Amino acid sequence: MMAAPQAKMTANQEYLAGLHLPDGATWATAARGAALDRLRAMGLPERRDEYWKFTRPDTLTQAEAPRAALFDNGDEAEIFDGVERLRIVFVDGVFDAEASDDLTLEGVRIERLAEAGQSDIHWAKDTYGVLEERGQTPVARPLAALNTALATDGVLIHVMGAVSKPINLIYVHKSETSDAILHNLIKLDSGTEVTVLENGPAAARFNKVMEVEIGDNATFHHVRTQGRDHERRAATHIFARLGTESAFKSFTMTANGVMTRNECVIELTGDDAIAHVAGAAMGDGDFHQDDTVFITHDAERCESRQVFKKVLRNGATGVFQGKILVKAGAQKTDGYQISQSLLLDGDSQFLAKPELEIYADDVACSHGSTSGAIDEDALYYLRARGVPKSIATDLLTLAFLAEAVEEIEDEGLREEINSRLEGWLVRRRG
Amino acid sequence: MLEIKNLHVDLEEEEKTILKGVNLTVEAGKVHAIMGPNGSGKSTLSYVLSGRDGYRVTEGSATLEGVDILAMEPEERASAGLFLAFQYPVEIPGVGNMTFLRTAMNAQRKARGEDEISAADFLKLVRAKAKTLKIDAEMLKRPVNVGFSGGEKKRNEILQMAMLEPKMCILDETDSGLDVDAMKLVSEGVNALRDAGRGFLVITHYQRLLDHIKPDVVHIMSDGRIIKTGGPELALEVEKNGYADILSEVA
Numbered sequence: 001m002m003a004a005p006q007a008k009m010t011a012n013q014e015y016l017a018g019l020h021l022p023d024g025a026t027w028a029t030a031a032r033g034a035a036l037d038r039l040r041a042m043g044l045p046e047r048r049d050e051y052w053k054f055t056r057p058d059t060l061t062q063a064e065a066p067r068a069a070l071f072d073n074g075d076e077a078e079i080f081d082g083v084e085r086l087r088i089v090f091v092d093g094v095f096d097a098e099a100s101d102d103l104t105l106e107g108v109r110i111e112r113l114a115e116a117g118q119s120d121i122h123w124a125k126d127t128y129g130v131l132e133e134r135g136q137t138p139v140a141r142p143l144a145a146l147n148t149a150l151a152t153d154g155v156l157i158h159v160m161g162a163v164s165k166p167i168n169l170i171y172v173h174k175s176e177t178s179d180a181i182l183h184n185l186i187k188l189d190s191g192t193e194v195t196v197l198e199n200g201p202a203a204a205r206f207n208k209v210m211e212v213e214i215g216d217n218a219t220f221h222h223v224r225t226q227g228r229d230h231e232r233r234a235a236t237h238i239f240a241r242l243g244t245e246s247a248f249k250s251f252t253m254t255a256n257g258v259m260t261r262n263e264c265v266i267e268l269t270g271d272d273a274i275a276h277v278a279g280a281a282m283g284d285g286d287f288h289q290d291d292t293v294f295i296t297h298d299a300e301r302c303e304s305r306q307v308f309k310k311v312l313r314n315g316a317t318g319v320f321q322g323k324i325l326v327k328a329g330a331q332k333t334d335g336y337q338i339s340q341s342l343l344l345d346g347d348s349q350f351l352a353k354p355e356l357e358i359y360a361d362d363v364a365c366s367h368g369s370t371s372g373a374i375d376e377d378a379l380y381y382l383r384a385r386g387v388p389k390s391i392a393t394d395l396l397t398l399a400f401l402a403e404a405v406e407e408i409e410d411e412g413l414r415e416e417i418n419s420r421l422e423g424w425l426v427r428r429r430g
Numbered sequence: 431m432l433e434i435k436n437l438h439v440d441l442e443e444e445e446k447t448i449l450k451g452v453n454l455t456v457e458a459g460k461v462h463a464i465m466g467p468n469g470s471g472k473s474t475l476s477y478v479l480s481g482r483d484g485y486r487v488t489e490g491s492a493t494l495e496g497v498d499i500l501a502m503e504p505e506e507r508a509s510a511g512l513f514l515a516f517q518y519p520v521e522i523p524g525v526g527n528m529t530f531l532r533t534a535m536n537a538q539r540k541a542r543g544e545d546e547i548s549a550a551d552f553l554k555l556v557r558a559k560a561k562t563l564k565i566d567a568e569m570l571k572r573p574v575n576v577g578f579s580g581g582e583k584k585r586n587e588i589l590q591m592a593m594l595e596p597k598m599c600i601l602d603e604t605d606s607g608l609d610v611d612a613m614k615l616v617s618e619g620v621n622a623l624r625d626a627g628r629g630f631l632v633i634t635h636y637q638r639l640l641d642h643i644k645p646d647v648v649h650i651m652s653d654g655r656i657i658k659t660g661g662p663e664l665a666l667e668v669e670k671n672g673y674a675d676i677l678s679e680v681a
Contacts, residue, residue: 375522376483377520378520378521378522380481380482380483380504380520381516381519381520381522382522382530382533382534383481383503383504383505383508384480384481384482384504384505384507384508384514384516385508385530385534385537385538385590385594386505386508386509386534386535386537386538386541386594387505387533387534387537388503388505388537388541389503389505391533391537392505395525395529395530395533396522396524396525398524398525399522399523399524399525399573400524401524402523402524403524
């Protein structure tokens with residue numbers, strides 16, 4: 001009998017076998033080690049994986065980050081420039097103390113993971129990687145486990161009282177070959193409220209996890225833009241767990257980017273909680289953007305809304321995978337999910353996989369997904385009033401995105417986003 | 431003002447001729463009405479003049495103050511002073527009524543080489559004009575025509591007309607879907623715009639609108655042609671006897 005030939009390790013397996021944890025013993029070591037074990041057990045995402053059917057994972061998983069040219073914003077003001085905020089800057093994943101504000105702010109304790117890791121005990125010890133691990137079932141999210149295992153920096157935000165201004169994480173991209181991993185952990189004590197803003201392309205390749213633990217009656221606002229660097233790649237995960245009567249409201253704008261995968265995993269574990277997650281994406285050419293959302297209702301009378309809108313042109317690709325899981329006992333659940341694309345030409349494509357899985361018998365869940373072109377009647381009506389075709393098209397495009405943008409509660413932030421969306425369109429006017 | 435000569439129009443999608451030689455001249459300061467049975471080509475005429483897709487002009491011309499409008503884009507026709515009040519105003523979710531009005535006004539001004547209207551002046555103007563049409567602040571804020579009743583949509587059309595101050599106004603069955611009070615309101619809005627420098631072409635099925643907007647000239651359209659032209663009494667004749675008599679008379 002011949003011995004079976006030793007199976008050759010794939011590039012992914014080889015890469016995983018070669019990974020080791022960051023140096024130094026800290027409270028995070030155990031969590032990192034567990035995450036690495038998780039990662040090795042599940043393996044990196046492969047093209048054949050059902051969850052990666054519409055998005056090729058290879059450039060996100062290969063050992064080296066593909067080169068990404070830098071984008072010159074010119075003299076355009078930084079987004080959120082007009083907003084009174086606390087700025088925390090990372091350049092290619094490395095904290096920039098000079099460019100950042102002092103991290104002291106009333107009502108909140110802000111620390112860097114790199115520094116908090118030095119202390120023996122820390123509140124984050126019982127939290128770091130916990131929501132990420134919970135989010136690994138029923139669907140594996142290996143890039144998030146990789147992040148928990150390897151991230152050495154990020155911010156830890158503990159909200160304990162009233163916070164006077166938004167906390168803005170700014171991710172600057174300066175190196176064409178940078179490969180950044182950041183892990184942010186946010187904990188809201190009961191009854192508190194905070195707004196976290198994020199902006200910027202971050203790196204040639206960016207792997208980011210944000211874990212958000214929201215206490216009873218607390219409210220978390222999140223507005224993010226992912227930068228205009230077109231060649232950059234990003235795999236981001238948000239894991240949130242909501243307590244009783246708490247609220248989670250997240251909006252993401254993605255304009256440009258050859259590879260963006262944004263996953264959002266939300267667990268409604270307290271009664272009467274509200275989770276809204278929305279996105280507006282605009283892509284041109286080899287743009288590829290994927291929103292993958294998984295919302296679990298595990299308490300009574302909770303409300304969830306998913307609103308995703310994508311404007312695609314010149315062969316751009318948009319993906320939406322959204323799921324609402326209503327567990328047995330999550331009665332009076334109100335779930336809503338809409339994903340729509342506006343295809344500005346015949347070459348672009350929108351791939352959508354909306355899913356509902358319901359085990360409770362007294363719930364209201366609705367979902368819809370559409371792909372369409374500009375409404376010709378509306379276009380004619382606007383033109384008949386003197387609005388040139390290009391401006392009318394832009395106006396209708398912004399109108400299409402409006403339902404997603406309106407999920408941002410703060411009017412100033414909403415206007416800021418709208419002006420960026422409009423700018424993107426104006427630059428492409430034919 | 432508006433001069434239409436021997437206008438022939440086919441549908442683009444199918445081999446069907448809708449207009450078969452329309453001749454019509456509307457002078458500045460005059461109100462012309464076009465009446466006619468369903469399918470006579472009245473609405474097609476309004477769409478062709480305003481530049482809607484789907485029609486092919488095979489013969490003839492249409493000029494506004496001597497300028498050929500058929501070669502223009504819809505927005506150029508609007509900036510040149512042509513306005514069509516739609517029979518079915520379009521709902522545009524996501525675009526606020528005020529934004530829409532201001533964008534339209536400024537686009538036209540820009541096209542004519544004029545300065546844009548300031549936000550403050552615009553607001554003052556729109557509030558004043560809206561008030562006379564009983565359009566409240568709430569309606570101005572809502573997305574264009576979304577959730578408007580039939581009457582509100584038509585009042586909104588007249589508001590746009592009042593704001594844009596066109597030279598030539600075409601009203602396509604503005605009376606359809608209106609109750610008596612709304613018709614009165616809309617008519618008052620139109621009458622307030624009557625002016626020595628402005629022409630009107632009022633398309634309607636029924637004489638009742640013409641009780642409120644008194645025409646100078648009435649045309650009867652049938653099978654793609656103007657078959658009879660007369661004074662206001664022609665409309666009364668239609669009201670009394672229907673179209674059958676006139677049709678048989680010219681046949």
